[in-house]
Amino acid sequence: MEQKYLRDFEARCTQEEPPACRSMCPLHVEAREFACLMAVERLDEARKILERSMPLAGLAAFLCPGHCREHCRRSEVDAGVNLPMLERACLLYTRSTKPMPMPASGKTAAVAGGGFSSLCLAYELGKKGFRVNLYHQQDIAAAFAALPPRTFPERSLGEALEQLAALRVSFEQVKDFSPDRIASLRGEKILYLGLDDPDLDPAAFGLAGPGDPLTLESPVPGLFAGGAGLSFIQAAAAGKRAAGSIVRFLQGVAPSSAREGEDIYPTKLITDLSAVAPLPPPDPADPLVPTREEAKAEAARCIPCDCLLCVKKCAYLSHYESYPKRYGREFYNTLALKFGNRRSNIQIISCALCGLCGVVCPNGADMGSFCLEARREMAQSRHMPVSAHEFALEDMAYSNSAEVAFYRPQPGRKRCRTAFFPGCRLPSSLPEQTGRLYTFLTEHLDGGVGLFYRCCGAPARWSGRERLTAANAAGLREIWEEAGGPELILACPSCALFFASELADIPVKSLWEILPGLPLPKQARPLKQSLALHDPCAARARPDLIRAVRDLAGALGQETEELPLGRDLTRCCGYGGLASAVNPELGAEIALSRARDTDKDLLCWCIMCRDSLSAVGKGALHFLDLLFPAGDEARVRPAPGISLRQERALAFRREMLQNIWNEKPDEEGDLDPINIEMDAEVAERLERRRILLSDLKRVLLYAGEKGGQFYNPQTGRTLSSLRPKQVTFWVEYSPRADGVFVVHNAYCHRMLVPGTPGEGLPTAAVLEGFDPRGGRA
Amino acid sequence: MKAEAGEIRAEGWTCASCGSPLELLPADIAYMGSSFQVELPRCRKCGFTLIPQDLAEGKMLEVEKLLEDK
Numbered sequence: 001m002e003q004k005y006l007r008d009f010e011a012r013c014t015q016e017e018p019p020a021c022r023s024m025c026p027l028h029v030e031a032r033e034f035a036c037l038m039a040v041e042r043l044d045e046a047r048k049i050l051e052r053s054m055p056l057a058g059l060a061a062f063l064c065p066g067h068c069r070e071h072c073r074r075s076e077v078d079a080g081v082n083l084p085m086l087e088r089a090c091l092l093y094t095r096s097t098k099p100m101p102m103p104a105s106g107k108t109a110a111v112a113g114g115g116f117s118s119l120c121l122a123y124e125l126g127k128k129g130f131r132v133n134l135y136h137q138q139d140i141a142a143a144f145a146a147l148p149p150r151t152f153p154e155r156s157l158g159e160a161l162e163q164l165a166a167l168r169v170s171f172e173q174v175k176d177f178s179p180d181r182i183a184s185l186r187g188e189k190i191l192y193l194g195l196d197d198p199d200l201d202p203a204a205f206g207l208a209g210p211g212d213p214l215t216l217e218s219p220v221p222g223l224f225a226g227g228a229g230l231s232f233i234q235a236a237a238a239g240k241r242a243a244g245s246i247v248r249f250l251q252g253v254a255p256s257s258a259r260e261g262e263d264i265y266p267t268k269l270i271t272d273l274s275a276v277a278p279l280p281p282p283d284p285a286d287p288l289v290p291t292r293e294e295a296k297a298e299a300a301r302c303i304p305c306d307c308l309l310c311v312k313k314c315a316y317l318s319h320y321e322s323y324p325k326r327y328g329r330e331f332y333n334t335l336a337l338k339f340g341n342r343r344s345n346i347q348i349i350s351c352a353l354c355g356l357c358g359v360v361c362p363n364g365a366d367m368g369s370f371c372l373e374a375r376r377e378m379a380q381s382r383h384m385p386v387s388a389h390e391f392a393l394e395d396m397a398y399s400n401s402a403e404v405a406f407y408r409p410q411p412g413r414k415r416c417r418t419a420f421f422p423g424c425r426l427p428s429s430l431p432e433q434t435g436r437l438y439t440f441l442t443e444h445l446d447g448g449v450g451l452f453y454r455c456c457g458a459p460a461r462w463s464g465r466e467r468l469t470a471a472n473a474a475g476l477r478e479i480w481e482e483a484g485g486p487e488l489i490l491a492c493p494s495c496a497l498f499f500a501s502e503l504a505d506i507p508v509k510s511l512w513e514i515l516p517g518l519p520l521p522k523q524a525r526p527l528k529q530s531l532a533l534h535d536p537c538a539a540r541a542r543p544d545l546i547r548a549v550r551d552l553a554g555a556l557g558q559e560t561e562e563l564p565l566g567r568d569l570t571r572c573c574g575y576g577g578l579a580s581a582v583n584p585e586l587g588a589e590i591a592l593s594r595a596r597d598t599d600k601d602l603l604c605w606c607i608m609c610r611d612s613l614s615a616v617g618k619g620a621l622h623f624l625d626l627l628f629p630a631g632d633e634a635r636v637r638p639a640p641g642i643s644l645r646q647e648r649a650l651a652f653r654r655e656m657l658q659n660i661w662n663e664k665p666d667e668e669g670d671l672d673p674i675n676i677e678m679d680a681e682v683a684e685r686l687e688r689r690r691i692l693l694s695d696l697k698r699v700l701l702y703a704g705e706k707g708g709q710f711y712n713p714q715t716g717r718t719l720s721s722l723r724p725k726q727v728t729f730w731v732e733y734s735p736r737a738d739g740v741f742v743v744h745n746a747y748c749h750r751m752l753v754p755g756t757p758g759e760g761l762p763t764a765a766v767l768e769g770f771d772p773r774g775g776r777a
Numbered sequence: 778m779k780a781e782a783g784e785i786r787a788e789g790w791t792c793a794s795c796g797s798p799l800e801l802l803p804a805d806i807a808y809m810g811s812s813f814q815v816e817l818p819r820c821r822k823c824g825f826t827l828i829p830q831d832l833a834e835g836k837m838l839e840v841e842k843l844l845e846d847k
Contacts (some may be wrong), residue, residue, distance in 0.1 A: 339847075345845075719790060744831065755825040
């Protein structure tokens with residue numbers, strides 16, 4: 001992955017940007033973290049936060065005018081959080097910690113002026129091991145004399161001066177800044193003029209005015225000046241910045257280098273305020289001495305600002321407990337690894353690629369596009385975990401095998417103007433309704449409607465395998481060309497996305513834009529109950545289809561409701577991007593998270609959505625259940641398991657060819673004579689482990705011919721294995737007198753073990769992305 | 778991969794071909810270009826190796842995933 005690709009992505013995610021209170025604070029105090037600690041009464045830790053960025057925090061925090069308040073996002077709701085009050089409370093109820101100076105560096109600096117900028121500069125340089133000599137004309141305390149009474153407790157100035165003394169800062173009170181004194185000071189290698197001390201005249205030091213506003217550098221090398229006309233906190237920031245300039249100057253580095261973010265700046269952090277309720281601020285009896293309770297109540301008003309717009313809406317993003325910018329960095333690091341554990345592999349391939357994050361993010365940070373790009377690189381560099389997509393790709397290969405896939409023009413025609421492309425899942429989930437839909441289309445569309453049954457190839461694309469994707473698309477195109485190039489009517493929104501990206505020149509229409517223009521099927525019936533419309537993620541960018549299905553529901557007389565996150569903001573069912581194939585637990589989490597968006601049953605128009613949501617126990621229907629009711633209670637019809645889907649795919653082909661095209665049924669396969677019996681618990685276990693009935697039958701057929709491998713005389717059971725592909729299957733069974741195999745258990749593994757019968761060659765579908773010999777090139 | 782004898786449970790199983798009891802014998806197992814020698818229940822005569830379910834779905838699966846993420 002190009003570093004630029006990562007940088008572009010990172011720049012879109014604002015979660016790591018500071019909140020406005022920090023970016024607009026002259027000292028960049030971590031005010032959000034401070035307020036959060038104050039809200040939970042962790043005052044000592046809160047004080048450490050102040051001390052981290054505030055010089056002489058024990059005094060400075062009392063002097064803070066709260067520049068942040070007007071920038072606080074809560075001010076858009078009611079009133080900005082009163083940080084100065086929190087700072088006062090924190091200082092009043094905690095003790096200061098001693099600053100830890102670095103060992104004496106031998107460097108010295110002279111400071112003229114006793115203003116706050118001078119004290120803060122002395123503090124900063126003292127911590128860095130400087131010896132600082134500070135010259136002032138008036139008493140230091142006099143600098144604060146103009147402040148209203150009780151601005152700070154008396155002890156805090158004393159403590160500040162003690163701290164400075166502990167940092168080897170020496171004070172010298174001078175009678176005046178005479179020409180001799182000035183000449184002597186100008187002879188110092190480093191001199192800071194604290195112009196917030198009214199006794200100092202820059203002209204007397206040969207300066208026209210203060211130094212550079214950011215670095216405080218004057219035109220004279222080694223002479224720095226500033227601090228005039230500022231608030232105490234701004235003066236503290238000036239002193240701190242001048243200290244930074246002095247360190248750079250002595251290192252021979254330009255004082256202006258690497259100062260990004262030191263000045264105040266507006267933040268890019270995005271914060272959604274829509275759920276922030278007004279919370280009236282407390283009214284302290286004595287604003288100068290807020291109680292702990294008052295401070296706690298005020299701190300609780302901190303929102304606290306962050307973005308996480310996408311994370312809050314996506315079960316995948318929240319599952320990994322961080323946010324896109326960090327994920328992007330981690331993925332990039334995993335991709336760049338030459339050796340070692342590729343930690344982010346499974347996370348990269350667990351995203352459903354649904355695109356919601358890209359839509360909710362005002363900057364369009366789309367984790368799905370990032371994951372797909374990463375997957376492509378993983379496949380290309382042969383770092384895609386071998387087992388992750390194997391099953392899904394084998395399933396795709398099965399759907400596209402000669403046994404299952406077919407194209408037929410409408411009976412009586414050689415070429416058809418259109419062809420119905422139901423996709424791989426609709427016929428295997430709703431075979432009867434799909435057949436009726438096809439007949440319905442032939443009755444209502446002119447020019448003939450062919451039937452084109454296969455998988456579009458989306459799983460290959462989702463798995464990042466570009467060659468396999470292209471090969472599948474080429475295979476599809478070949479059949480389409482032979483059929484005379486009919487316009488395809490796509491039932492599945494994911495197919496539509498695939499055609500748009502890989503077969504853009506093939507003319508396609510969505511079934512959902514056609515149906516509202518046709519009369520309703522005679523049998524079409526609405527349900528009495530209101531249903532929540534669930535839009536598929538693949539149709540997020542298709543407002544035309546989103547509108548069309550609502551028209552269709554209206555024509556049907558079906559009462560529907562909108563979900564809070566529907567239409568272009570719809571949430572994923574967990575199937576997309578092969579998320580549930582790679583990571584079944586997370587897939588179910590995503591589906592459950594969607595299911596909980598409403599108490600109503602869902603009305604879906606993507607069969608993957610319907611089945612994924614139904615699989616987690618949600619009442620869900622497909623539009624075909626209303627258009628062509630099958631008489632069952634569709635809302636609770638179990639989603640078909642993998643074996644059943646594959647069987648139904650075969651049956652769909654067989655029945656369509658037989659009933660519509662009067663073709664003889666296909667020869668029965670070799671596996672059909674094997675009869676299996678097992679209880680529901682075993683069947684469910686096999687489904688979870690993705691062991692197909694056909695896998696069991698292969699093992700049993702082989703064992704029947706060659707004899708089983710292991711026998712348990714106590715239980716009378718046999719245990720046999722076979723490795724028909726890259727997986728070894730084990731079946732524990734008892735043959736019954738009537739020829740039926742009673743299966744007690746089955747499991748599988750991928751490691752190659754000596755003495756296992758079978759070749760173990762991978763299917764062509766999964767070759768891309770790893771070396772068939774097991775190692776990596 | 779460590780597969781200590783105590784972890785592997787293959788009690789009761791005998792070789793279906795010759796009827797011999799299984800013995801813990803060294804076996805070379807391989808995945809993703811890595812191979813290991815471990816002691817597994819095998820038939821000394823016929824060479825069959827039994828992988829019990831808890832091994833296949835426990836330690837073995839763990840190592841498979843680890844090797845896939847290398």
